[in-house]
Amino acid sequence: MGAYIVRRIAQTLVILFLLSVIVFLIMHLLPGDPVRMILGGEASHEEVEMVRKELGLDRPLPVQYVSWLGGVLQGDLGTSFASKEKVIDLIKKRLPVSFHIGICAFVLALMIGIPAGIIAAVKRGGWIDSLITVMANLGMAVPVFWLGILGIYFFSLKLGWLPVQGYTSPFDDFWKSLKQTAMPIVLLSLTTLAQVARQTRSAMLEVIRQDYIRTARAKGLKEKDVILRHALRNALIPVITILGVGMGHLVGGSVFIEQVFNLPGMGRLMVQSIFNHDIVVVQAIVLVVATVVAAANLLVDIAYGYLDPRIRYR
Amino acid sequence: MSLEAQGVPPKINNMRRFFRVFLARTIVKISLAVLVIMILLALFAPIVAPYDPYAQNMANSLQKPSWDHWLGTDLLGRDILSRIIYGAQTSLLVGFVAVVIAGSVGMTIGLLSGYFGGILDTILMRVMDALIAIPTIILALAIGAMLGGGIGNVILALGIAIVPGYARLMRGQVLAVKQSDYIIAGELMGMSNIRNMLVHVLPNCISPLIVLITMNLGMAILAEAGLSFLGLGIKPPGAAWGSMVNDGYPYLLQNPLLSLAPGAAILIVVLAFNIVGDALRDALDPRLRGAK
Numbered sequence: 364m365g366a367y368i369v370r371r372i373a374q375t376l377v378i379l380f381l382l383s384v385i386v387f388l389i390m391h392l393l394p395g396d397p398v399r400m401i402l403g404g405e406a407s408h409e410e411v412e413m414v415r416k417e418l419g420l421d422r423p424l425p426v427q428y429v430s431w432l433g434g435v436l437q438g439d440l441g442t443s444f445a446s447k448e449k450v451i452d453l454i455k456k457r458l459p460v461s462f463h464i465g466i467c468a469f470v471l472a473l474m475i476g477i478p479a480g481i482i483a484a485v486k487r488g489g490w491i492d493s494l495i496t497v498m499a500n501l502g503m504a505v506p507v508f509w510l511g512i513l514g515i516y517f518f519s520l521k522l523g524w525l526p527v528q529g530y531t532s533p534f535d536d537f538w539k540s541l542k543q544t545a546m547p548i549v550l551l552s553l554t555t556l557a558q559v560a561r562q563t564r565s566a567m568l569e570v571i572r573q574d575y576i577r578t579a580r581a582k583g584l585k586e587k588d589v590i591l592r593h594a595l596r597n598a599l600i601p602v603i604t605i606l607g608v609g610m611g612h613l614v615g616g617s618v619f620i621e622q623v624f625n626l627p628g629m630g631r632l633m634v635q636s637i638f639n640h641d642i643v644v645v646q647a648i649v650l651v652v653a654t655v656v657a658a659a660n661l662l663v664d665i666a667y668g669y670l671d672p673r674i675r676y677r
Numbered sequence: 678m679s680l681e682a683q684g685v686p687p688k689i690n691n692m693r694r695f696f697r698v699f700l701a702r703t704i705v706k707i708s709l710a711v712l713v714i715m716i717l718l719a720l721f722a723p724i725v726a727p728y729d730p731y732a733q734n735m736a737n738s739l740q741k742p743s744w745d746h747w748l749g750t751d752l753l754g755r756d757i758l759s760r761i762i763y764g765a766q767t768s769l770l771v772g773f774v775a776v777v778i779a780g781s782v783g784m785t786i787g788l789l790s791g792y793f794g795g796i797l798d799t800i801l802m803r804v805m806d807a808l809i810a811i812p813t814i815i816l817a818l819a820i821g822a823m824l825g826g827g828i829g830n831v832i833l834a835l836g837i838a839i840v841p842g843y844a845r846l847m848r849g850q851v852l853a854v855k856q857s858d859y860i861i862a863g864e865l866m867g868m869s870n871i872r873n874m875l876v877h878v879l880p881n882c883i884s885p886l887i888v889l890i891t892m893n894l895g896m897a898i899l900a901e902a903g904l905s906f907l908g909l910g911i912k913p914p915g916a917a918w919g920s921m922v923n924d925g926y927p928y929l930l931q932n933p934l935l936s937l938a939p940g941a942a943i944l945i946v947v948l949a950f951n952i953v954g955d956a957l958r959d960a961l962d963p964r965l966r967g968a969k
Contacts, residue, residue, distance in 0.1 A: 374803075377803055378803060378807045378810060379807075381804055381806075382810060385728050385807055385808065385811075386811075386819070389820055389823060390822075390823060435708075472771075476864060496843075500948060500952060500955075501944070501948060503951060504895065504944055504947040504948035504951050505901075505944050506899055506906075506908045506922075506940055506943045506945075506947075507937070508902075508903060508919075508940075509937070509940030509941075511927070512926060512936050512940070513937060513940070515929070520930060527759075605777055609814075611810075611811075611812040612812065614812045614815065615813060615815060617814040617905070618814055618815070619814075619903060619907075622859070622906075622907060623926075633815070633818060634818070634907055637822040640822075642822070642823070645822050649811065649815055650814055652811070653807075653810045653811040653815070656810050657810040668832060
């Protein structure tokens with residue numbers, strides 16, 4: 364187990380390094396002069412060159428990369444062009460919001476998705492299986508931003524139950540926060556919920572056919588014990604593998620949810636920075652996000668290695 | 678070694694069995710019909726659409742659904758239904774081109790990586806892993822940020838994001854084939870080269886490739902809609918479903934269909950692609966090959 368963990372950590376570090384290179388290249392190699400974009404079309408040649416020197420963008424690319432990477436490793440993600448704040452401070456303000464919505468959505472997806480998948484598998488072919496399968500398919504096909512607008516239309520405008528936008532930290536005012544974040548959290552969780560339900564269902568169907576389940580039943584165990592104690596444990600293993608991918612989708616979905624509900628999170632910051640041509644911020648956000656996802660994948664792989672010993676020896 | 682010699686029934690049975698399993702459920706037939714209708718709408722948009730999607734008519738601004746305009750009009754008096762029909766062109770175009778480009782590039786990378794192995798393989802696959810770690814939307818946003826909006830850049834951004842899937846698939850198949858007896862025999866006879874590899878690998882690839890393509894098409898359409906919604910994809914006056922949803926947001930009380938109708942179109946099409954993709958995967962399941 365230890366060797367497996369070390370191997371996976373080493374792989375993740377390599378991936379993180381490559382990530383930093385890829386992110387840097389995207390922001391610096393693609394056509395589009397960021398300095399011109401910030402200053403606008405009418406800036407004179409001298410002004411452009413002056414700003415370019417000021418921002419250090421006239422140095423050769425490898426030098427810029429090393430300088431940037433050095434800063435990152437020390438916790439300095441640069442300074443925003445638009446607001447002149449340190450990027451790390453901007454991110455520190457926004458990350459908790461995205462985390463709040465994201466983690467709650469993730470937990471909700473698991474809490475509803477796994478039982479739904481189990482029920483669908485156990486009652487296979489019945490009406491509840493069909494219902495759950497249809498809802499899962501819908502959940503994976505629906506555009507998150509549209510769902511947000513639909514939710515606002517019904518629950519805010521027509522029924523007046525929930526506010527349209529705004530964000531309060533749950534530590535400041537719990538009930539207000541709950542009312543404001545209820546829709547975003549539920550809607551964000553739907554896609555992952557659908558995936559989890561589908562995966563749990565197909566994993567359970569796979570496991571229920573196995574011989575050891577037949578043995579358990581033959582032993583006279585109650586059906587509830589057969590399903591929950593024996594089948595579920597094995598079925599959850601493949602489900603864990605999609606949790607890593609699910610996190611990525613959750614992060615992507617949060618960009619839209621934050622936009623529609625006007626929540627001051629990382630996704631919204633990224634979109635705003637793109638429109639401001641603030642590539643320092645965009646670069647930092649992509650790096651942070653990808654690092655979080657890579658770390659989550661690492662944890663998922665380690666958990667997978669713990670639960671399924673066969674994987675450790677590949 | 679021919680398939681018949683191994684005791685597998687001849688191909689014609691497989692084809693019939695495939696269609697029987699594939700088309701078994703009604704929902705699959707409906708989804709296929711939806712996709713065909715969408716493709717036809719996109720191809721024949723100029724004939725089918727009742728109005729020019731770009732024709733502005735301020736006198737008709739923000740009308741509710743009526744016999745003249747089945748879904749109403751937007752702020753500039755443009756017919757919503759026509760814009761949705763033309764939007765199908767955008768979605769399909771982006772989806773297909775992105776998938777074709779990503780597929781070609783990805784499969785080439787996978788082929789080279791699997792065939793040559795060694796350090797090239799390690800580097801390429803680590804790069805693919807790094808790409809996968811970045812969520813698709815975020816990656817597409819970052820690339821789009823540098824390139825600007827517009828249909829070409831959206832295609833490029835989406836294409837880059839989905840390359841790793843094809844690379845991994847192809848590489849897996851190449852590695853599997855590389856170990857088979859007939860390749861080793863061929864190498865001993867001095868026959869090995871990349872063309873040979875391709876000839877043997879491609880037939881095995883086809884099934885998972887078709888499933889991957891279908892799933893990616895749905896995902897690409899969803900992603901393009903998302904980018905357009907944020908204002909980074911196809912911008913107005915271009916008729917794209919995502920940007921229509923965004924444009925309609927301020928007018929939810931006057932005519933909710935402005936946002937809800939194009940979104941429903943996205944949902945229906947992506948759902949159809951997903952259902953067909955699932956059915957394809959079930960029908961192509963190698964464990965069922967040769968079964969009754």
